[in-house]
Amino acid sequence: MKIQLKYLIFVALLVFCSCEDEKKPKKHDDHPPIKEAHYDHGEHNEDYDHQAVLGSEQDAEEFSKLDAAEAKDRLESLAKEKIDLNKDHIIDENELANHILKSFVKLDDAEAQVRFGETDADSDDILTWKEYMQETYGMSEEELQEQAKTDKDKKNMLNDILIEKSRFFLADRNKDQTLDRKEFNAFYHPFNYEYMHENEINNTFKFHDKNSDGFITFNEYSDENADKETADYDKEHFKQYDKDSNGKLDKKEVEKWVIPDHGQLAIDEAKHLISETDADKDGKLTIDEIRDQHSLWVGSQHISLHDPEEL
Numbered sequence: 001m002k003i004q005l006k007y008l009i010f011v012a013l014l015v016f017c018s019c020e021d022e023k024k025p026k027k028h029d030d031h032p033p034i035k036e037a038h039y040d041h042g043e044h045n046e047d048y049d050h051q052a053v054l055g056s057e058q059d060a061e062e063f064s065k066l067d068a069a070e071a072k073d074r075l076e077s078l079a080k081e082k083i084d085l086n087k088d089h090i091i092d093e094n095e096l097a098n099h100i101l102k103s104f105v106k107l108d109d110a111e112a113q114v115r116f117g118e119t120d121a122d123s124d125d126i127l128t129w130k131e132y133m134q135e136t137y138g139m140s141e142e143e144l145q146e147q148a149k150t151d152k153d154k155k156n157m158l159n160d161i162l163i164e165k166s167r168f169f170l171a172d173r174n175k176d177q178t179l180d181r182k183e184f185n186a187f188y189h190p191f192n193y194e195y196m197h198e199n200e201i202n203n204t205f206k207f208h209d210k211n212s213d214g215f216i217t218f219n220e221y222s223d224e225n226a227d228k229e230t231a232d233y234d235k236e237h238f239k240q241y242d243k244d245s246n247g248k249l250d251k252k253e254v255e256k257w258v259i260p261d262h263g264q265l266a267i268d269e270a271k272h273l274i275s276e277t278d279a280d281k282d283g284k285l286t287i288d289e290i291r292d293q294h295s296l297w298v299g300s301q302h303i304s305l306h307d308p309e310e311l
């Protein structure tokens with residue numbers, strides 16, 4: 001893993017691109033859909049909840065400027081129209097978790113759209129692989145192929161870019177050899193799109209399964225030259241993924257490793273909101289209960305309930 005990181009830094013330095021994010025190995029623990037942590041050193045971070053409910057950083061920002069009455073009304077509309085799918089005026093955990101999962105995807109898609117705008121140099125809302133290469137790495141694939149013949153770092157870079165290329169053309173659902181804005185979302189956050197998953201798993205095997213036996217052992221998972229801290233970190237994580245503790249990861253276990261479980265994250269968040277909101281403790285929420293907790297759900301310009309100043 002260290003090797004990957006090293007040439008990622010190299011790539012970043014080399015082409016001065018603003019794309020370090022997508023060059024990082026994408027793993028469960030470094031790709032939360034909400035950039036801010038839910039708890040920071042034990043402190044509850046309400047921005048996390050607001051984004052989980054609203055699915056948009058801009059909307060969260062907008063709510064923070066509304067007065068409480070308007071925030072409550074808009075939250076009520078959101079709950080009735082978007083969260084209460086069976087229209088029984090009750091929000092249960094399932095409905096809420098579903099909504100939050102959609103929010104996560106919306107947040108990821110918004111991030112992808114910013115990147116699309118930066119990459120689409122001629123602003124025609126269509127990206128070719130050639131354009132993507134040029135904008136992201138400052139050279140064409142052919143140029144890189146040529147340099148890779150004599151330069152080992154360039155060869156590593158090329159291998160990584162070929163993985164990216166497989167992702168690019170898999171995301172091209174209508175097979176017109178270009179990505180439109182919608183297709184780019186799946187390229188940029190393949191975890192959110194099930195048809196992208198198998199390719200991610202295959203690419204992980206291509207990178208790590210050195211002896212191609214269909215399993216990734218700890219030695220293949222971790223870099224042999226890793227310092228102690230990295231090795232300990234890797235060991236701990238490997239143990240978590242190696243569910244049957246046989247010392248190697250099979251395809252299912254690799255899937256758990258490389259495809260983040262945003263579904264579980266959404267369920268956790270739904271449980272959190274319900275436990276704080278469900279005044280009569282019947283396990284589900286009425287619209288009134290939600291209105292009462294608008295500060296937790298979406299905020300408003302009023303000082304938050306979690307602000308120690310107000311307590």
Ligand SMILES: *[C@@H]1O[C@H](CO)[C@@H](O)[C@H](O)[C@H]1NC(C)=O
Pocket residue numbers: 198199202
């Ligand atoms: C992944 O690998 C399997 C087995 O090698 C293969 O059958 C499958 O087509 C591959 N899937 C993708 C999306 O490349």
